[in-house]
Amino acid sequence: GAGVSQSPRYKVTKRGQDVALRCDPISGHVSLYWYRQALGQGPEFLTYFNYEAQQDKSGLPNDRFSAERPEGSISTLTIQRTEQRDSAMYRCASSQGQVNSGNTIYFGEGSWLTVV
Amino acid sequence: GEDVEQSLFLSVREGDSSVINCTYTDSSSTYLYWYKQEPGAGLQLLTYIFSNMDMKQDQRLTVLLNKKDKHLSLRIADTQTGDSAIYFCAEAYSSASKIIFGSGTRLSIRP
Numbered sequence: 001g002a003g004v005s006q007s008p009r010y011k012v013t014k015r016g017q018d019v020a021l022r023c024d025p026i027s028g029h030v031s032l033y034w035y036r037q038a039l040g041q042g043p044e045f046l047t048y049f050n051y052e053a054q055q056d057k058s059g060l061p062n063d064r065f066s067a068e069r070p071e072g073s074i075s076t077l078t079i080q081r082t083e084q085r086d087s088a089m090y091r092c093a094s095s096q097g098q099v100n101s102g103n104t105i106y107f108g109e110g111s112w113l114t115v116v
Numbered sequence: 117g118e119d120v121e122q123s124l125f126l127s128v129r130e131g132d133s134s135v136i137n138c139t140y141t142d143s144s145s146t147y148l149y150w151y152k153q154e155p156g157a158g159l160q161l162l163t164y165i166f167s168n169m170d171m172k173q174d175q176r177l178t179v180l181l182n183k184k185d186k187h188l189s190l191r192i193a194d195t196q197t198g199d200s201a202i203y204f205c206a207e208a209y210s211s212a213s214k215i216i217f218g219s220g221t222r223l224s225i226r227p
Contacts, residue, residue: 031213042120042204042217043159056214091159098213100146102166105215107159 002026004108006092012114013082021077021111023092033093033105034067034077043091049075050098082115089113120218122205129226134192136221138205141186145207148181149215150190153202162190162203197225 005024013019025032030051035043045059051072060066064082069075079086089110095103119141128134140148149164165172165179165188172179178191192199202220209216 033214035217040219042206042219045214045216048214050213056212059214099208099215100210100213102147104161104164106161109158 004092004094004106006090006108006111008111009109010112010114012116015084015115016081018078018080019082019113021079021090021092021113023075023077023094023108025073025075025092025094026106029094029096029106030072031095031098031103031105032069032075033095034075035091035093035107037089037091037110039088046077079113082113084115087113087115120205120207120216122203122218122221124219125222125224127224127226128195130195130197132195134190134195134199134223136190136192136203136205136223138188138190138218139186140188140205140207142207142209142216143183143186144210146210147208147215148179148188149204149206149208150177150179150188151204151206151217153204153220154200159204192223195223195225199223200225 007022032049034046037043047067048056049069064080067077091110093105093107095105097103122138150162152160176193180189204220205218206215
């Protein structure tokens with residue numbers, strides 16, 4: 001597609017429920033990233049995929065958070081048993097290749113998650 | 117450790133130059149970036165600089181990199197009301213394919 005597409009744009013869920021956030025990267029982009037941005041903060045790295053391989057998940061806060069990209073394109077970030085502290089903007093980004101080789105990351109509009 | 121630091125706020129008069137500063141910790145950073153975030157909008161890449169450069173100019177934007185001091189700055193000439201936004205500094209590591217962001221500097225413009 002023309003840009004990184006995320007859905008849903010807004011999600012309100014009750015504490016304890018599971019949520020799944022979807023990311024559709026730019027066509028042909030092999031690298032995909034998930035970031036979380038709380039109000040008044042900068043984006044915080046969560047995880048990174050190269051094709052379908054999850055190569056870095058060091059930023060996932062705990063084992064309630066998981067991500068997959070089974071066919072190397074669309075990715076899903078899942079948060080189980082949501083807690084109020086999970087409320088934030090979740091941003092997906094993609095790039096043609098690795099950023100440390102000079103490739104630019106393009107961000108989607110984000111998914112606002114509110115846990116009540 | 118991974119740390120990118122910026123001052124939280126900057127206020128400048130319309131027409132003046134704005135200078136937003138950033139310090140980072142990873143001396144092996146390959147690329148350093150400036151992103152702009154307007155209210156309710158996504159993250160827009162403004163400009164970036166490769167670590168072997170010390171300056172990059174792009175129209176009203178000038179990026180200065182002092183690698184010895186691990187200091188990056190963004191200068192916006194002739195600041196306009198449309199420049200009001202949060203500006204994020206970010207660095208890409210040589211050892212990992214991810215970029216790390218600072219907390220952002222909120223730029224406000226006085227008439």
